[in-house]
Amino acid sequence: LQVGYVVGGTVGGIIAAYLISIYDWRAVFLFAGTLSGILIPVVFFLFPESIDHLMLQRNETALSKVNKILARMKQRPLQGFPETEGGAAAASAKLTTLASREYRARTLSIWAAYFLTFFALYFILNWTPKILVDAGLSVEMGIGGGVIVNAGGIIGSILLGFIASRYSLTNVVALYIALAVVSMIAFGAVGMDLLVLLSTAFVLGFFVLGCTVGLYAIVPNLYPPSIRTTGTGWAIGIGRLGAIAGPYIGGIFIGLGWERAQYFLVMSIPLLAGAA
16 A cells, blocks of 8 residues: 555656656646645545444444445445444544553654654655766756655565565564665765666665555554544654654755765664664
């Protein structure tokens, strides 16, 4: 599922390079905005609600919707809602619930993992094209380097899904993050050879985007259905703070005239904490 995000980044990068070569940067925003507009009715009319969420509503309308979804999945319809375990009430979908004693440790852990991983990821996604242009490539080739990072992420994400079906997801994601650290240091250290740079960018995307996809898969296992969306939204939101901080701080280092090896080494340090 999450590979769709990476595929969109790859295809979007290819289209962006084409549009910029013919028009200017405004064409990219116009094209992307148009696609977003088209998706509004698609999501509104065609996307079903999750069965877990509908089961919490426990009324005839929700039961009808559940059975429609089950029919599409070629499963037997329900005659009624199953009893909840011990009659337990659903947890309230509030921030205070996420911070309660029961969920506090996992909430803070996943927030930290998202922030630290997005910190490095969005530094890479935002700065790689510029870094490649500064290395002597054209603007189109620089964008192409960003596409290669995303292409590596597609392969890495699919492979992560395959491996995680056999081993612990959290262990696999932690390993991916650790290897992302190695690939960041390698990308900073390699010379100006175009083939080596782009090959290392592919490996970089393989692990950095792969571990990010893994984080999306971890969150639903941390919370019950009643607060799952709230928990996921907050984790991604905290991650976006890292997505702001990473490119900004990395830009400061680049502006200070640091060598590529230096700032990639420093920017990989948050990933070590994320792996932990």
